[in-house]
Amino acid sequence: MSANARQLEYQQSLLYRIRHSTAHVMAEAVLQLFPDAKIAIGPAIEDGFYYDFDLPRALTPEDLGAIEERMRVILRSGSDFNKKVITAAEAQDIFTSQPYKLELIDGLVQGSVDEHGNPLKEPPELSIYESDGFVDLCRGPHVENMRQINEQAFRLINVAGAYWRGDETRPMLQRIYGTAWNTREELDAYLWRMEEARRRDHRKLGKELDLFSINPEVGAGLVLWHPNGAMVRHLAEAYCKDEHIKNGYDLAYSPHIGRAGLWETSGHLVWYKENMYAPMQIDDEAYYAKPMNCPFHIQIYKNKTRSYRELPIRIAEWGTVYRYERSGVLHGLLRVRGFTQDDAHIFCRPDQMPEEIDRTLQFCLHILRHFGLGNFHAYLSTRNPDKFAGELPDWDMATQALRQALERAELPFDLDEGGAAFYGPKIDLKMIDALGREWQLSTIQFDFNLSERFGLEYTGDDGQPHRPFMVHRALLGSMERFMGVLIEHYAGAFPVWLAPTQAMVIPIADRHFDYAHLVAQQLREAGLRVDVDERDDRMQAKIRDAQNMKIPYMLVVGDMEAAAGQVALRLRSGENLGAISVEGFLARARKEIVELV
RNA sequence: GCCCUCAUAGCUCAGUAGGUAGAGCGCGCCCUUGGUAAGGGCGAGGUCAUGGGUUCAAAUCCCAUUGAGGGCUCCA
Numbered sequence: 001m002s003a004n005a006r007q008l009e010y011q012q013s014l015l016y017r018i019r020h021s022t023a024h025v026m027a028e029a030v031l032q033l034f035p036d037a038k039i040a041i042g043p044a045i046e047d048g049f050y051y052d053f054d055l056p057r058a059l060t061p062e063d064l065g066a067i068e069e070r071m072r073v074i075l076r077s078g079s080d081f082n083k084k085v086i087t088a089a090e091a092q093d094i095f096t097s098q099p100y101k102l103e104l105i106d107g108l109v110q111g112s113v114d115e116h117g118n119p120l121k122e123p124p125e126l127s128i129y130e131s132d133g134f135v136d137l138c139r140g141p142h143v144e145n146m147r148q149i150n151e152q153a154f155r156l157i158n159v160a161g162a163y164w165r166g167d168e169t170r171p172m173l174q175r176i177y178g179t180a181w182n183t184r185e186e187l188d189a190y191l192w193r194m195e196e197a198r199r200r201d202h203r204k205l206g207k208e209l210d211l212f213s214i215n216p217e218v219g220a221g222l223v224l225w226h227p228n229g230a231m232v233r234h235l236a237e238a239y240c241k242d243e244h245i246k247n248g249y250d251l252a253y254s255p256h257i258g259r260a261g262l263w264e265t266s267g268h269l270v271w272y273k274e275n276m277y278a279p280m281q282i283d284d285e286a287y288y289a290k291p292m293n294c295p296f297h298i299q300i301y302k303n304k305t306r307s308y309r310e311l312p313i314r315i316a317e318w319g320t321v322y323r324y325e326r327s328g329v330l331h332g333l334l335r336v337r338g339f340t341q342d343d344a345h346i347f348c349r350p351d352q353m354p355e356e357i358d359r360t361l362q363f364c365l366h367i368l369r370h371f372g373l374g375n376f377h378a379y380l381s382t383r384n385p386d387k388f389a390g391e392l393p394d395w396d397m398a399t400q401a402l403r404q405a406l407e408r409a410e411l412p413f414d415l416d417e418g419g420a421a422f423y424g425p426k427i428d429l430k431m432i433d434a435l436g437r438e439w440q441l442s443t444i445q446f447d448f449n450l451s452e453r454f455g456l457e458y459t460g461d462d463g464q465p466h467r468p469f470m471v472h473r474a475l476l477g478s479m480e481r482f483m484g485v486l487i488e489h490y491a492g493a494f495p496v497w498l499a500p501t502q503a504m505v506i507p508i509a510d511r512h513f514d515y516a517h518l519v520a521q522q523l524r525e526a527g528l529r530v531d532v533d534e535r536d537d538r539m540q541a542k543i544r545d546a547q548n549m550k551i552p553y554m555l556v557v558g559d560m561e562a563a564a565g566q567v568a569l570r571l572r573s574g575e576n577l578g579a580i581s582v583e584g585f586l587a588r589a590r591k592e593i594v595e596l597v
Numbered sequence: 598g599c600c601c602u603c604a605u606a607g608c609u610c611a612g613u614a615g616g617u618a619g620a621g622c623g624c625g626c627c628c629u630u631g632g633u634a635a636g637g638g639c640g641a642g643g644u645c646a647u648g649g650g651u652u653c654a655a656a657u658c659c660c661a662u663u664g665a666g667g668g669c670u671c672c673a
Contacts, residue, residue: 050668058601160668161600168670172600175668203666207608216646216664271673326598327664329671387673421673440672509630537635544634558632568633576633 003377003414010046014143015182019044021081021131021142022071022154022180023051028134029070030055030176033063039136040100040164040173041115046436047190048154048179052162054100055174064156064176072151079132081142091126094135100164101137117165153187154180197436202487203332209492209549211500212333212483221330221337223480231500231529233479236486237318240342240367240476247363249316249344254296256320260286266295267453275323293319294447294472297345298454306458311468312348312356318479319343333484334439340479346471347456353469354401357444361405361427364442364475368429370596371486372495377438378406378413379428381420389423390448398446398469399425423449431485439485441477446470493550493572497593504546505532505567508539508558515562519555519582526586547572553589 010016023042026049030037034055042051086094088109095101107113111123129138131146143149156178164170181187198204206212211229218224225233241251260279263269268276272291279286290296297315306313320340329335348356368374380402383395402425406413413427420426424446430438447470450456457465476482486494496502503523507516516532523530533542539556546554555567560579567585569577580588 061602158667159601162669163599166670168599172669174600177668214665220664275672323672326671328598328600328669330665335672423673506633508632511630536629538629538631540631540633541635542633547634554633556633560632570633574634 014148015180016044017141017143018149018182019049019180020140021146022149022178023049024081024129024131024134024136024138024142025071025074025146025149026067026156026176026178027051027053027136028074028132029067031134032070032074033066038098038100041104042136043115048157048177050175050177052164052173052175054164054171059159059174059176061159064159067176068154068156071154074132075146075149075151077132078145078147080145081129081131083127083129083140083142085125085127088126091128091137094128095137104137117167149180150183152184153182154178155187155191200488200491201332202334202433202484205487205492206333211487214332214336219337220327221325221335223333223336223338228500229483232486232494232498233483235498236371236476236482237342237479239370241316241318243363243367243370244316244344247359248312249314252297252300252315252317254290254293254300254317254319256322257287257289258295260288262295262299263288265453266298266450268292268295275325277322277324289322290319291321291323293317293321293341293343294345294450295454297343298450298456298470301345301347301456302454306347306468308349308458308460308466311458312346312352314344314346316342316344333480333487334433336478336480339481341474342476342479342482343472343474346473347458347468348471349458349460349466350397350469353397353471354404356469356471357398357401358405358408360444360471360473361409361411364429364444364473365409365411367475368442371489372596373431373485373489376429376431376441378411379416379419379430380406380413381416381426381428382418383420383425384418384422387422388420388448389452394446394448394469395425398448402427402444421445423447431489433485433488439477439481441482441485442473442475443477444471444473447472493552495596496552496589497596499550499552500529501531501549501551502529502589503531503553503555504542504549504551505530505555505557506539506542506546507532507534508556512557512559512562516557519557519567522582523586523589526590528586528589543570547574552592553585555585 020043023044027039027042030053031039036056038054040052040054042049088105091105092102095105104115105126107117108124108126111120114120124139126137127139128135129140129142156176158177160175160177161172162175164173179187179190181190206229209228210226211232212226213224214222215224245251260269268291276291277289279288297317300315301313318340320338322338325335325337330337346356346360382399388395406427426443426445428440429442430440433439451467451470456468456470458468460466505516505520507513513534520530520532533546535542543554550572552572554570556570557567561567564579566579566581568579569585571577
């Protein structure tokens with residue numbers, strides 16, 4: 001099922017109406033506590049609802065408790081939700097002291113915009129809902145009666161700022177988020193899930209497992225990879241690079257900075273400048289840190305004349321780019337200011353293009369699935385008729401190829417009509433993080449702009465110059481974001497092939513150190529990443545620490561093991577498998593590495 | 598960038614009328630040599646994010662800055 005279909009199903013559910021109605025009850029409670037409050041909008045959302053208010057003062061967490069209590073009192077009234085269709089004049093009369101409602105009415109009546117400010121095809125019918133004396137402009141639907149809302153099954157979560165109509169030039173309102181369910185048990189389960197999500201937050205795990213840090217002295221949004229995290233990243237990159245080479249890509253390296261002229265030609269200085277850092281002067285020339293790798297790869301392509309015989313050319317680079325992101329949007333590894341894309345640019349002939357797109361998407365899925373990622377949303381973004389570069393037939397061909405690739409891969413996708421960038425249509429794959437937020441990883445997008453600006457050509461079999469299709473693609477997206485998603489996906493317990501330390505040898509007493517090192521050395525020679533815990537601690541403490549570090553294998557060695565040339569194998573699941581020969585363990589580890597356990 | 602909240606030892610956090618700081622873990626040393634999730638003792642470690650201000654006195658109150666968290670906007 002696509003995200004759109006899921007959304008529709010949700011909107012028809014009882015739970016959706018419960019949440020929407022709970023938002024009304026919350027607004028009534030807020031108005032009782034703050035009679036001067038101006039109310040804006042309050043829809044049901046995933047897992048709950050929110051309502052935006054313009055209040056005389058900032059709300060505190062204590063206020064939320066008071067509002068919740070007031071809501072329970074209201075619910076006990078057992079009032080009905082009554083719908084009434086009204087005229088615009090009646091509506092304006094009812095909401096004279098509610099300026100935001102008046103603006104909504106105005107928008108709806110003009111037939112131009114809905115409550116979020118999005119355009120509407122025709123003016124809708126206006127309706128109000130009344131419950132317990134509280135009247136709100138609302139299209140519904142709601143539950144019939146407040147008794148359908150379980151007073152033990154909702155909770156106000158937090159308060160946050162939100163611009164009126166999402167417009168940063170309009171007033172900042174206070175948004176109260178809440179969650180509501182059918183039963184107390186469902187609410188508890190939800191709260192437990194949220195708790196669980198916080199436990200697998202990559203920022204928390206990054207610290208606990210000593211994977212990375214972001215240090216204010218270095219700068220916001222700039223990541224320091226510690227040895228553990230660097231190992232995981234290295235393994236992920238090494239795997240991907242090998243796969244790229246196997247799949248016909250050529251690797252490239254390009255510098256971190258380039259002359260202003262390059263970015264003028266590419267157009268970045270016109271339409272991407274606000275995301276680029278200030279230039280540095282070198283010998284009277286301005287140089288910019290690269291926000292993208294494309295111009296460099298294009299220069300590699302252009303370094304010599306290209307024949308139709310050598311296409312497609314696929315140039316791949318783990319290229320580190322720097323982009324200015326507004327301070328408020330930075331988020332752990334998922335939104336940073338300096339990051340490394342697994343970037344590649346494909347240059348191909350029109351006749352090769354559909355197969356090339358197909359192949360790229362298949363390759364992308366192959367890579368993602370190797371990392372155990374299958375839970376993502378696919379989007380196809382098509383041409384914005386008002387703003388696009390390139391030729392219409394090319395757009396149509398490209399869009400068709402993208403669509404067919406998705407269909408052949410049997411990937412459900414959402415169509416984002418007109419959502420493409422001006423330079424070309426694209427496929428995006430977005431992953432869900434632990435807290436349910438979507439982050440874009442993979443993208444496959446055409447670029448009709450750069451190929452034109454740089455005048456890309458190849459010589460056809462007719463001896464004439466032709467313009468190749470240029471496709472920009474990143475599969476993991478950026479290593480930083482990908483690692484963030486990966487950490488949360490595995491909750492830090494990386495599969496054996498990715499675990500920074502695969503096995504910890506745990507000597508029971510000092511006299512077993514020599515044997516422990518012998519075992520470790522044997523395993524290292526076989527290619528495993530192994531450490532020996534030589535600390536002056538009891539075995540139990542070492543097991544606990546290894547387990548907390550989510551190390552896949554714990555190899556306990558004492559007198560018996562040393563005598564028999566064995567190790568006592570314990571898994572991070574807590575399972576104790578007893579003594580096994582070193583060769584036996586090695587065979588098991590090798591098997592699990594291949595099986596991506 | 599905007600709204601709200603926050604910043605105390607390497608980490609997690611106490612510090613509740615303003616009177617110059619505590620715990621656990623971790624770290625160092627010592628004892629202990631223990632068979633599947635924390636053995637014991639002693640010790641070192643903090644200009645209470647930074648800079649101003651109020652006050653006899655500021656971790657505590659006020660302002661600014663930096664950084665972080667939750668959202669909003671943005672993410673061609």
